[in-house]
Amino acid sequence: xxxxxxxxxxxxxxxxxxxxxxxxxxxxxxxxxxxxxxxxxxxxxxxxxxxxxxxxxxxxxxxxxxxxxxxxxxxxxxxxxxxxxxxxxxxxxxxxxxxxxxxxxxxxxxxxxxxxxxxxxxxxxxxxxxxxxxxxxxxxxxxxxxxxxxxxx
Numbered sequence: 001x002x003x004x005x006x007x008x009x010x011x012x013x014x015x016x017x018x019x020x021x022x023x024x025x026x027x028x029x030x031x032x033x034x035x036x037x038x039x040x041x042x043x044x045x046x047x048x049x050x051x052x053x054x055x056x057x058x059x060x061x062x063x064x065x066x067x068x069x070x071x072x073x074x075x076x077x078x079x080x081x082x083x084x085x086x087x088x089x090x091x092x093x094x095x096x097x098x099x100x101x102x103x104x105x106x107x108x109x110x111x112x113x114x115x116x117x118x119x120x121x122x123x124x125x126x127x128x129x130x131x132x133x134x135x136x137x138x139x140x141x142x143x144x145x146x147x148x149x150x151x152x153x
Contacts, residue, residue: 010023010041032125
């Protein structure tokens with residue numbers, strides 16, 4: 001049976017659209033995360049509460065959240081986690097105002113949609129390295145059984 005035990009999971013929160021699939025394609029076809037023998041995989045959540053519930057069950061280093069999906073509320077939910085992930089806000093209108101607001105409220109970065117492969121890899125690599133550097137224990141990719149749903153891109 002094939003599981004995701006050798007995949008670094010990223011959660012992508014937002015409406016079901018082509019961006020989840022594009023993100024999954026980027027992570028599977030890129031050298032990400034850098035310096036590991038694993039590959040990236042996207043776990044899709046359509047609701048914020050579903051995302052926070054998943055994060056309580058599995059150590060996931062990075063969450064991407066669509067700007068229209070109330071990402072500030074998601075950041076609030078991260079406060080109760082012992083090792084919260086880095087939040088990257090995604091938007092078709094990734095302007096200076098959104099970038100400033102996101103960083104001031106505690107997000108890691110902002111990515112523009114549609115995704116640019118090199119920019120996604122760069123931002124996720126930096127977030128991954130920073131999350132690992134602050135982590136209190138070595139990273140172990142989440143296993144399939146630790147997650148409540150199997151909506152992967």
